[in-house]
Amino acid sequence: xxxxxxxxxxxxxxxxxxxxxxxxxxxxxxxxxxxxxxxxxxxxxxxxxxxxxxxxxxxxxxxxxxxxxxxxxxxxxxxxxxxxxxxxxxxxxxxxxxxxxxxxxxxxxxxxxxxxxxxxxxxxxxxxxxxxxxxxxxxxxxxxxxxxxxxxxxxxxxxxxxxxxxxxxxxxxxxxxxxxxxxxxxxxxxxxxxxxxxxxxxxxxxxxxxxxxxxxxxxx
Amino acid sequence: xxxxxxxxxxxxxxxxxxxxxxxxxxxxxxxxxxxxxxxxxxxxxxxxxxxxxxxxxxxxxxxxxxxxxxxxxxxxxxxxxxxxxxxxxxxxxxxxxxxxxxxxxxxxxxxxxxxxxxxxxxxxxxxxxxxxxxxxxxxxxxxxxxxxxxxxxxxxxxxxxxxxxxxxxxxxxxxxxxxxxxxxxxxxxxxxxxxxxxxxxxxxxxxxxxxxx
Numbered sequence: 319x320x321x322x323x324x325x326x327x328x329x330x331x332x333x334x335x336x337x338x339x340x341x342x343x344x345x346x347x348x349x350x351x352x353x354x355x356x357x358x359x360x361x362x363x364x365x366x367x368x369x370x371x372x373x374x375x376x377x378x379x380x381x382x383x384x385x386x387x388x389x390x391x392x393x394x395x396x397x398x399x400x401x402x403x404x405x406x407x408x409x410x411x412x413x414x415x416x417x418x419x420x421x422x423x424x425x426x427x428x429x430x431x432x433x434x435x436x437x438x439x440x441x442x443x444x445x446x447x448x449x450x451x452x453x454x455x456x457x458x459x460x461x462x463x464x465x466x467x468x469x470x471x472x473x474x475x476x477x478x479x480x481x482x483x484x485x486x487x488x489x490x491x492x493x494x495x496x497x498x499x500x501x502x503x504x505x506x507x508x509x510x511x512x513x514x515x516x517x518x519x520x521x522x523x524x525x526x527x528x529x530x531x532x533x534x535x536x537x538x
Numbered sequence: 539x540x541x542x543x544x545x546x547x548x549x550x551x552x553x554x555x556x557x558x559x560x561x562x563x564x565x566x567x568x569x570x571x572x573x574x575x576x577x578x579x580x581x582x583x584x585x586x587x588x589x590x591x592x593x594x595x596x597x598x599x600x601x602x603x604x605x606x607x608x609x610x611x612x613x614x615x616x617x618x619x620x621x622x623x624x625x626x627x628x629x630x631x632x633x634x635x636x637x638x639x640x641x642x643x644x645x646x647x648x649x650x651x652x653x654x655x656x657x658x659x660x661x662x663x664x665x666x667x668x669x670x671x672x673x674x675x676x677x678x679x680x681x682x683x684x685x686x687x688x689x690x691x692x693x694x695x696x697x698x699x700x701x702x703x704x705x706x707x708x709x710x711x712x713x714x715x716x717x718x719x720x721x722x723x724x725x726x727x728x729x730x731x732x733x734x735x736x737x738x739x740x741x742x743x744x745x746x747x748x749x750x751x
Contacts, residue, residue, distance in 0.1 A: 346559070346601075346602065346605065347561045349561075349605070350565055350568075350605060351564070352623075353623070354564055354568060355626065356618060356622055356626055357568065357572070357617075357618070359628045359633075360617075360618070360628045360633050361633045361634035362575070362617060362634050362638055363568060363571045363572065363638050363639070364571070364637070364639060364640055364641070366644075367567075367638065367639040367641050367643060368564070368567040368568065369641075370645055371566070371567040371570050371571060371644050371647075371648070372557075372564070372566065372567045374645075374648050375556060375566070376557060379648075380556075415649070416648050416649045416651040417649075417652065419651065420651040420652065420654065421653070421654070421655060423698075438540030438684055439584075439682065439684065440584060440587065450556055450566075452551065453549075453551060453558075454548050454550045454551070456600045457545075457549070457600075458539060458546070459545040459546050459547060459548045461540065461545075462540060462541065462542040462543070462545045463545070465686065466540070466728075466729055469734060469737075471548065475548075475550070481734070484736040484738070485725075485736075485737040486737070486738055486739075486740060487737075487738070487739045487740065488720075488740045489540065489740065489742070490742065491682045491683075491684060491741050491742045492682060492698070492701060492704075492718045492743075492744070493654040493655075493701055493702075494698055494720075521550075
């Protein structure tokens with residue numbers, strides 16, 4: 319990361335500067351509002367488009383989409399085969415895809431392999447299936463440690479992975495977006511696909527947790 | 539920052555909201571809406587975030603960084619001026635001549651995405667199962683080759699096909715489409731013998747990041 323004089327000026331507007339920066343509020347709420355108003359006034363942004371984008375990711379797209387894909391794969395061996403071979407096509411069968419999920423890869427947890435996904439460079443994450451990433455996923459602690467100490471990270475999430483299991487970390491350094499297909503919990507043979515989906519947590523699809531044995535423990 | 543120590547504990551938040559403040563959602567939406575003008579590409583905007591000075595980068599929240607980088611990018615690409623930011627008012631005669639992204643356009647963008655694969659016949663330099671070495675380079679600009687794999691030996695695990703090369707695209711130096719591979723690096727190759735013997739890190743790398751072992 320290289321220091322950038324223009325950047326410093328913008329992020330620290332109070333030092334040795336000719337302009338009167340008192341006009342720029344320091345509160346991010348006011349600064350962002352001022353920028354939005356400016357871009358709208360210049361005809362560069364249509365607020366209806368802005369609201370559409372925000373509403374989509376705040377209310378419509380989230381881990382329930384990924385859970386449906388996982389549940390289908392658990393319930394239908396042929397779907398699972400297609401999902402692992404060509405994730406984009408299989409995911410679009412359920413109507414999902416698009417921004418930040420243009421090129422999907424699904425990796426399968428097995429009794430001998432545990433997968434975990436990270437983006438050490440920033441925050442890459444499969445939006446169409448999981449929504450926007452949580453703060454911890456984008457944070458320096460997770461990004462720095464997931465590759466060097468995945469077992470320690472997993473323990474912090476309460477996930478025990480035995481020494482006999484191979485841990486595979488997927489660093490999302492390109493435009494491929496990774497989703498973990500967790501192991502199907504035991505004693506779920508009688509469940510419907512919808513009931514199975516309720517067992518699939520966001521964290522289990524990132525690979526920091528396993529799919530839970532009981533429904534209702536999942537964060538939204 | 540992959541492999542660095544000292545960044546503190548991971549702090550998951552129960553029942554976390556998608557956005558923690560309304561302004562974060564506006565930053566998120568504004569970046570996408572302005573991206574539709576195609577005056578930059580996704581690699582340029584990612585690189586701009588990396589240009590936030592390191593100490594600020596670590597101190598700021600995710601959306602603070604995004605906002606800071608966005609302000610710089612808007613000025614670099616000629617959308618707004620520092621004076622306009624100061625006054626909050628558009629310079630006269632500076633309004634866009636073409637309509638901005640519409641609600642329908644935004645909905646289309648969400649559904650279609652912005653694919654970065656390229657349907658061009660570029661031969662793959664490496665094959666499944668081949669041993670490769672990640673080249674040892676330390677560029678000043680944007681690169682997708684993380685520091686922790688440079689000079690390390692790995693194996694081609696799969697070929698994802700041909701994609702835009704961000705290392706040049708981030709600097710407006712062209713897309714230079716080439717193959718992207720998942721390269722498997724043994725944890726012990728990366729981190730030494732304290733690492734678990736069977737564990738591995740898979741990193742997506744382009745042809746230009748790799749050489750035959």
